[in-house]
Amino acid sequence: MEKENEIVEKLKDFLKENLVNVTIPKKRRIFVYIKKDALEEAMEYLVKDLKFKHLSTITGVDLGKEIEVIYHLSYKGSIMLSARLAVSKKNPNIPTITYIIPGAILYEREVHDLLGVKFEGHPDLSPLILPEKWPKGVYPLRKEHQLKHLKEMTSEKRGERN
Amino acid sequence: MSHGSIIKVPFGPQHPALKEPENFLFEVDGEIVVDVKPRLGYNHRGIEKAFELRTYIQNIYLAERICGICSDAHTTCYTQAIEELLNVEPPPRARYIRVIIAELERIHSHALWVGIAAHEIGFDTLFMYVWRDRETVLDLFEMISGNRIHYAMNTIGGVRRDIHAAMVPKIKKGLDFLEDRLEYYLNVVQTEQTILKRTAGVGVLKPKDAVNLCAVGPTLRASGIKNDVREDDPYAAYDEVPLNVITHEGCDVLSRILVRCEEMLESIKIIRYALDGMPEGIIRVRVPMKVPEGEVVSRVEAPRGELIHYAKSNGTTKPERYKVRSPTLGNIPALCKMLLGGYVADIPIVLAGIDPCFACMDRMAFVDIKKNKEWIWTMQQLRRKYAKK
Numbered sequence: 001m002e003k004e005n006e007i008v009e010k011l012k013d014f015l016k017e018n019l020v021n022v023t024i025p026k027k028r029r030i031f032v033y034i035k036k037d038a039l040e041e042a043m044e045y046l047v048k049d050l051k052f053k054h055l056s057t058i059t060g061v062d063l064g065k066e067i068e069v070i071y072h073l074s075y076k077g078s079i080m081l082s083a084r085l086a087v088s089k090k091n092p093n094i095p096t097i098t099y100i101i102p103g104a105i106l107y108e109r110e111v112h113d114l115l116g117v118k119f120e121g122h123p124d125l126s127p128l129i130l131p132e133k134w135p136k137g138v139y140p141l142r143k144e145h146q147l148k149h150l151k152e153m154t155s156e157k158r159g160e161r162n
Numbered sequence: 163m164s165h166g167s168i169i170k171v172p173f174g175p176q177h178p179a180l181k182e183p184e185n186f187l188f189e190v191d192g193e194i195v196v197d198v199k200p201r202l203g204y205n206h207r208g209i210e211k212a213f214e215l216r217t218y219i220q221n222i223y224l225a226e227r228i229c230g231i232c233s234d235a236h237t238t239c240y241t242q243a244i245e246e247l248l249n250v251e252p253p254p255r256a257r258y259i260r261v262i263i264a265e266l267e268r269i270h271s272h273a274l275w276v277g278i279a280a281h282e283i284g285f286d287t288l289f290m291y292v293w294r295d296r297e298t299v300l301d302l303f304e305m306i307s308g309n310r311i312h313y314a315m316n317t318i319g320g321v322r323r324d325i326h327a328a329m330v331p332k333i334k335k336g337l338d339f340l341e342d343r344l345e346y347y348l349n350v351v352q353t354e355q356t357i358l359k360r361t362a363g364v365g366v367l368k369p370k371d372a373v374n375l376c377a378v379g380p381t382l383r384a385s386g387i388k389n390d391v392r393e394d395d396p397y398a399a400y401d402e403v404p405l406n407v408i409t410h411e412g413c414d415v416l417s418r419i420l421v422r423c424e425e426m427l428e429s430i431k432i433i434r435y436a437l438d439g440m441p442e443g444i445i446r447v448r449v450p451m452k453v454p455e456g457e458v459v460s461r462v463e464a465p466r467g468e469l470i471h472y473a474k475s476n477g478t479t480k481p482e483r484y485k486v487r488s489p490t491l492g493n494i495p496a497l498c499k500m501l502l503g504g505y506v507a508d509i510p511i512v513l514a515g516i517d518p519c520f521a522c523m524d525r526m527a528f529v530d531i532k533k534n535k536e537w538i539w540t541m542q543q544l545r546r547k548y549a550k551k
Contacts, residue, residue, distance in 0.1 A: 026246075028395050029459060054389075055376050056461075056470045057487035072459060072470060077394035080459050082472075103376025103495055106200075107487075114210075129203035140211060147215060 004030055004079060007050060014045050030081040036094060039085055043097045046073060052081055058107040060115035062143045067092055067115055087117060089142075096122040114141040168196060171506070175204040179510035181278060182520040186513075193505050198498040202491075205520055213484035218244055218318060218453055221481070226312050228486060229519055231274065234267045235464035236471075236486070237316040242397055243460035243473045244318045247453050256320035257399040258440040262333075263306070263315050264398065264462075265429040265436075269340065270299040271465035272380075272422040272429075275517045276347065279419060282510040283360040288350065295343045298336045305329060320446025330437050337430050344430075348423045351416075361415040365500040365512035368413055377496035378489045379467020380425065381516045383409045384417035391463035402439070403432055415515045422517075451479050464489055466517050490519045 004024050011032065012019055018038035023031045034042050046052040052073040061068040066086040073081045087094055096119040098104050108119040109128040116139035119125065127134065140150055168189050175183035183204045189197035209228060213221055225240035226233045238260055245252060252260075273296035280288035300310040307313035307323055315321050325333075351357055367377065372385040382389055390407045392400045408424045410417035453475040460471045467489035476482040493516040500512050 025458075031457070053373055056468060056492070057472075057485070059472045059483075059485040061474060061483045070472065072472065077389040077391065077468075080395070080461065082459055101376065102374045103492075105495055106202075106491060110491075127203070128201070129206050131203065140208065147211065150211075 028079045036085045043100050055101045060111040092117045115139050184520040198501045217479045232464045239460050239462040239471045241316045243458045246458045247456045252320045253444050254441045255443045256445045258436050259321045260398040261436045265432045268429045268465045269426045272426050282514045302336050319449040365415045367500050375495040378492040380421045381493050384421045385413045386411040391461050418515050
């Protein structure tokens with residue numbers, strides 16, 4: 001746990017009040033909560049200085065009024081740091097991190113497709129997973145969309161085409 | 163070198179070189195690929211949403227069916243995530259059985275891949291031989307679990323079936339046969355001109371690009387980067403089993419073949435060790451239906467690379483959110499990089515080089531290339547055409 005504590009201390013010194021919460025639930029796992037505005041500087045610090053060079057994926061979670069975006073980064077393939085922040089559903093814009101980690105390109109598109117988070121500055125946010133004719137503004141992983149509701153919406157569309 | 167015009171060539175979802183449907187759009191200048199645009203999702207089944215609608219027990223079966231090849235990797239990742247949320251430790255014997263099943267799966271998955279790679283370069287004899295020998299592993303699976311592909315071995319709190327003493331000599335006999343064959347294939351791969359000419363220096367992924375594009379698994383290790391979840395973030399009984407992480411410096415398709423062939427031999431050693439060192443005892447503990455509130459990140463080294471699941475529970479019998487990121491998706495940006503600047507003729511083998519598993523990933527897109535722009539059909543056009551029949 002020494003390395004984990006060391007990483008957390010460094011992150012605290014760097015981010016100061018932009019770091020809202022930290023937990024180390026077990027060996028090789030760290031969860032940090034950062035303020036939305038500090039995303040870019042935090043990512044740059046994590047990737048370039050703390051050597052969290054591998055982005056495993058980006059998860060989006062619907063919290064009701066907000067959407068939580070979690071960046072799962074790993075240090076030498078070993079320690080997983082999940083950096084999270086929340087954006088409001090009304091204005092779900094956050095800056096892209098593709099210029100810091102090029103490997104984020106598809107993960108950001110995936111979160112955009114399924115939860116409607118807009119990554120500002122992303123080179124191409126066209127649909128990645130959902131079909132071309134998917135209704136605009138419907139993000140299937142948001143909680144307000146029940147499966148029944150989604151099925152109705154898409155079957156209607158299918159009817160039109162035939 | 164430009165020939166004046168750039169032609170867009172769609173590749174897939176239905177294409178002879180792809181064993182599963184996916185779509186890529188290539189832009190080609192003569193014989194050279196100048197751009198690749200993936201378009202995933204042809205197989206998208208909405209599994210993450212489905213997870214939220216089912217109980218934790220039902221979700222074991224769903225996780226098993228994310229993929230038809232690495233079904234055990236997904237359930238291992240799922241069950242250990244839920245075990246962590248429940249604060250339950252699987253019994254030691256179950257952890258060893260998980261290792262044995264995972265490594266048998268790695269052999270069958272890599273053997274399948276070597277066959278496909280051989281087929282993509284037109285070396286069908288090797289393809290037939292490797293797949294014949296792969297049957298040995300599938301037969302062992304049938305003996306252990308009753309199934310060849312969906313073994314359904316994992317459950318929350320342990321495993322569902324034991325490996326009995328009577329099975330051990332049979333497994334060892336199968337491994338001896340496989341070891342002999344795999345050593346022969348390793349020799350073939352390194353000496354056979356048909357393979358060397360088609361794979362050496364093809365689909366190059368430099369170590370720097372591999373890291374920046376977040377490649378995983380054998381693709382990353384074939385670019386010389388030592389990275390394996392089994393060693394770096396041990397799960398099941400991997401912290402007690404000696405493990406040698408295979409890397410190669412070639413950064414090309416040949417290195418990817420070598421890494422996988424040597425990994426199969428390494429897996430055989432791991433299984434032998436685990437069979438001998440397996441502690442006696444129970445194989446599962448009972449767990450409650452309701453899972454307390456919490457969240458967890460679970461990782462497994464699937465045959466194709468790092469597999470990561472994220473689970474968030476809300477105190478009920480169903481998860482609040484379940485996220486799956488399969489290794490193939492992690493390798494797509496790296497794949498696009500490998501294809502750039504290469505020949506059209508090398509597309510199938512480079513594509514096969516990452517061992518793509520589109521069922522796992524689907525969330526991904528490719529671009530297709532055929533002769534002419536007009537050949538690009540949308541799904542709607544296709545549907546309309548087939549609806550008439």
